[in-house]
Amino acid sequence: MKTAITSTGNTLDSPMDRRFGRCSYFVIFDELTGSVEFIPNENAESVEGAGVASARLVASKGVEKIISGEFGNKVKSIFDSLGMHLIMIKEEKSVGEIIGLIKNKK
Numbered sequence: 001m002k003t004a005i006t007s008t009g010n011t012l013d014s015p016m017d018r019r020f021g022r023c024s025y026f027v028i029f030d031e032l033t034g035s036v037e038f039i040p041n042e043n044a045e046s047v048e049g050a051g052v053a054s055a056r057l058v059a060s061k062g063v064e065k066i067i068s069g070e071f072g073n074k075v076k077s078i079f080d081s082l083g084m085h086l087i088m089i090k091e092e093k094s095v096g097e098i099i100g101l102i103k104n105k106k
Contacts, residue, residue, distance in 0.1 A: 003029045004058045005098050006068040010038040012096035016089060018069025021051030027095050028061050031102060037061075051075040059084070067098055 006023035007014045017023035022044045028037040039061070043053040051072045058066060059078075065085045079086055089098070 001031045001065065002061065002063045003031065003065040003067060003102060004061065004063040005029065005095050006066075007038070007095050010040075012036070012094065012099070014095050016067070016069065016093050016095060016098060020066070020068040020071045020075060021046075021054045023054075023068065026054075026058055026061075027099075028063060029099050029102060036099065052078065055079060 005027040006017040006020055007025040007027045008017045008023070010025050014025070017025075023041050024044060026039045026041055028039060039057070041054060041057070043050045043057065046053060052074055055075050055078045059082055063084065065087060066079065067087045067089060069089060071086055071088070076086065
């Protein structure tokens with residue numbers, strides 16, 4: 001299963017970005033292989049529609065779960081229609097810490 005995590009940077013030490021559509025990077029973690037891919041979010045500076053465009057980007061990567069601090073209503077309905085699971089984390093965590101939590105749940 002692939003999980004996308006919103007990130008402020010392109011390292012495992014980077015904090016999770018609380019914003020979905022305007023995050024700096026999406027980190028794609030593949031639980032099966034353990035691979036980690038950092039994808040710059042080209043929609044971060046969009047005037048409008050950043051959330052919807054970012055949802056399309058993440059969906060195109062075969063992601064089944066998305067972890068962020070918050071999601072807009074339009075994005076929630078898109079992911080609901082695709083059967084993707086949204087997880088909101090309120091506390092400050094690094095991308096590496098979140099991946100560690102995912103690994104420990106196995």
